[in-house]
Amino acid sequence: MRLPFLLAGLLCASPALADTTAVYAFPNDAAIVTVEIASGGNLRITISGKVIEEARQKLPTAQQDDVGLYGLIVRDGEGYIVEPGQDGSLAVVRQGDMERAIREILEERQNVPPSDDESGGSPFVEQGTVTIGGRIGRAFYRGTDRATPAVVVTTDPDLAELAAAMQRQYSSRARGIGVIGLPNVSGPMRAALAQGAPIALGGMQLRSVKHDPIPSARFALPQPPRTLDQVRAMVAPRKILDLP
DSSP: OOOOOOOOOOOSOOTTOOOEEEEEEOGGGSOEEEEEEOTTSOEEEEEESHHHHHHHTTSOGGGOSTTOSEEEEEETTEEEEEEEOTTSSEEEEEHHHHHHHHHHHIIIIIOOOOOOOOOOSOOEEEEEEEEETTEEEEEEEETTOOSSOSEEEEOOGGGHHHHHHHHHHHHHHHHHHHHTTSOOOHHHHHHHHTTSEEEEETTEEEEEEEOOOOOGGGGSOSSOOOOHHHHHHHHTTSOGGGOO
C-alpha cells in the first residue's frame, strides 16, 4: 500500500478557534494518520503504523520519536515535509522546494510541462449516505466504482476545524500535483471536501476526534530544513511514481 500525503497544507484556522486532533486509520491499522490542528493555524501530520514500523527502526535511536516516519508540519503558512533522508536521518524539506525540484526533473528528463488544470481525473458521483464511527456522511464515489467511496463527508459542527484543514490541504495539494504533471484528481476531491469534513478518505476512516490543547512544541521542526540543492539531490534518483 502506498501511503499518500493526503494531508498537505493548512494556512489558517477555522472560526471555531479550538485545537483539534483527528486520528484516521487504514484497515488493520496498517497506517495511522494523526492530524493536529492548532487554533492559530499550525498543522502537524504524523503517519505511523505497522507498515512503516520496520523502516522507522532504521533511523538513529534519538530520532525514533513520535514525528512518524513520514509526516508534514505547517508553520506560519509554510509546509515542511518530514521523511527519512538517504543518510538515515530525518530530512525536513520545504514543500515548495520539493515541488520545484520535481518540476525541474520532469522538465529536464521527460519534457513534461507543469499542469495547473484541476479538472482532470475521474469525476465524483454522490450516492447515498454512510455511517462511520456514529457519524453520518454523504458518500462520493470515483467514476463508476461503487465498491468503496472515495470520500465521505459530514457537516458535524464538532469537525469544523478538520473540515477547514482538509479544504486547505487540497487547495495546496492541487498545486503540488499540478506541478509534477501527473493526472490531477484534486478538482473532484476539492468539490466533495467543500461539502464538509471527511470521515473517510482514500481508504482511511476517522477513528477519533478530541479538542485538547496542543503544545506549541508539537509544531517544531525536528531538523533544520535542507537547502534547495540538497532537495534536488534527494529527488534526482527517484522514479516519478515514488515522488511525494
